[in-house]
Amino acid sequence: MATAVETLDKLERRLTISLPLSDVQNEVEKRLKDRARTAKAPGFRPGKVPMKMVAAQYGYQIESDVLNDKIGRAFYEATNAANLKVAGFPRFEQKEGDVPEGQIAFNATFEVFPEVSLGELSSLELEKLTAEVSDVEIDKTIEILRKQRVHFHAKGESHEHGDGGADVSAQAGDRVTLDFEGKIDGEVFAGGAATDYAFVLGEGQMLEEFENAATGMKTGESKTFPLSFPEDYHGKDVAGKTAEFTITIKNVEWAHLPEINEDFAKSLGIPDGDLGKMRDDIRVNLEREVKARLRARNKDSVMDALIKIAEMDVPKALMEQEIGRMAEGARQDMAQRGMNVKDVNFPPELFAQQAERRVRLGLILSQLVKNADLQAKPEQVKAQVDDFSLSYEDPTEVVKYYYSDRRRLAEVEALVLEENVVNHVMSQAKITEKAIGFDELMGARA
Template sequence: MSNLDITLNVISDKEAQLTVKVPVGQIQGKVESRIRSLAKTAKIDGFRKGKVPVSHIRAQYGAGIQQEVINDVIRDTVFEALSEKKVRAVGVPNIDDVKLENEFLVYQATVETFPEVQVQGLSEIEVERQVASVSDEDVDTMIENLQKQRQTFEVKEGEVVDGDQVLFDFEGSIDGEKFEGGAATDYTLVIGSGQMIPGFEDGIKGMKAGEEKTIKVTFPEDYQAENLAGKEADFKINVKEVKEAKLPELNEEFFELFGVTEGGLDKLKVDVRKNMEREIKNATRNQVKQAAFDALLEKNEFDVPKAMLEQEIDRQRQQMLQRFAQQFGGNANFGADMLPNELFEDQALRSVRLGVLVSQIIEKNNLTVDQDRVTAFIKEAAENYEDPNEVIEYYTNDKQQRAGVEAVVLEDQVVDYLLEQGKVTDKEVKYQDLLAASQKAQSQF
């Protein structure tokens, strides 16, 4: 049993205050112990080491040592007090009103608390679940895309058409004046890729190697360079070389790139279809998860503790900085000060509210992780790797990695619960549309 005297005052549904009394004997004993310890090691003029009188140490350092002990005792007892009163604290407690009175050290600890939310409107939740199937045409399109990823370009005679790779010089001007970033030499562009502003690539179509002409284009109104936005520009184009795309043949060499050594094109189609069906399964899971969570949030709006919001903002900021570092390298000059809180507030608020609601659903319904689903999840993910057994063993034996999978599975179980409580309608969509919806959903988590 704790020897603390603790009084709990619930200020609101998201803030609590504890008044904690610690027997002063705990303070005095530790102060005396530190004073005696210091007396044995202190180097003070006029005294030999280890011969400094305890009374001298007490007189010179006693007040400072007592304050150190008080700080340590508060640090050691505040979380004990929170635990004893079953206060689910968010962030670091704010300590004030510290005083020694009679036989006790007394202090107050004010904390933000995890919101106690009554989840509302589950039976009113409506979710549209997008479903898709893989057609023969989808498989053929995917194989063509695999070819395009490995296409080469060969010099051609004749006019530029969509899909051609063009080597050219260009020089831009507005009202006869050149502008920064408006010129390049030996620029390479695949026509139809959409890399340039609207009208630029269309202006090159029909030209041949060795030709030169001036095209007129208008910068979009929302162009990132404000001095160019909405303005009409002239670009002098000099085409130096035109190449046409050559897709690799569907032969044994191509099939082997995807692990197909027997069965040829038919086996590749079977493998591609299997991968696409796996993508559909994952995409549907992501899309319906977002739809269910969006519906849940729509029915439940509430304030969240400031500390929780700040922690989530900081987490998202650090994630973005890590992505910048990966994308641009360690030399990229990105600092946290370049990413203000306002950039993350909306998404952070959504994440915190959702976390609270999911936690409440898990607690109120005694949901626990379905280990069979965890095993199935790991096995399915492992199928994408060359050695599935190695991946399965890794996730099975690494507690941290398995815990990550368990968190995902438990979240899926919450989604299943929401779908059981609400109304679900299926909508048939195209394969590509479902993948797009899934990617959008993933950006929300």
């Protein structure tokens, strides 16, 4: 039996659940008898342990299980009858005093899902980003792919690709191998010395003063120079200090980039080495990446707009659950990086802001999907999986991968659902298209 639902706060509710003690005791006795059939104890054959010993060993746990089952069932029936959508898990506390004889009572405190007011989608003004892939982007990508396949030859030595030219000094783009030793106040500091250390000049792998000092030097030459570490340098022991470095050049190598020919195309997976097919393949891949990034940027724009116009109270229970999931995700990520997370406890406020955004968006999407029937349809899910598979050598295996695991397929369904929401919102809102540069969209790609 349950009392009428009491409102404690905007979303918080409470009701009292009463159970006849006789029902609890009868169920406990029944389960004890069932347990006694297989119970084991020293000196007794299985199933022959005296009931008193069975009750002493298992009685507390069985009674707890019975109460949890009966209270949980009664709570579900009461909230279902009251047409309440419970958010998170209820908190049960045994009620003391004012309980009828022969009864046991518990107060259930819980939250309900809020009413979500979305406002008028037609009032939204959204900017929809667009971008194109031109021959310029394909050329840039080919250059990046060439640099990824660069190989180096010692300057001044003849090779099938040449000798690198008459200038054998280290210049931007060359790879230098050197020994270095840095001292502060006459003492070598931790990490300040190395032998046969190789890096490419001009790529920012070393501090600018270090690269400037190495530039122009030749194999066998040495140089001593001062180097000032920035105040914000990652090595705190040397940040803001000036060291004296001595470097000795062991080798200077020039970079040879592969020619754009049949062999280069074959190295990119074009069996016959056709350069036209290579460019077409690069274009398809770039367009797929552009489409994905535009989708993500436009989705973020829609989600930001929905959060601004939606009004609701956020259930604390859902916030706590989301914070817990995020904290566990952070721990798993740290563990995968080889870090010890045994005693790691994150303060809840670390995730609070992002957790609230996620909870709000979840409630908003749920309301929109319900209002406009935006559920992911099977044919949409299949189309999305097929699209994923196109970038793999064996698309059929990718399709099997998703459809063989319900959780993987659920992830695709969630993506499709979000896309349905974005399309629906954009169909209602006032849209202004804005062309964005390829490099701006893709960020630093080199």
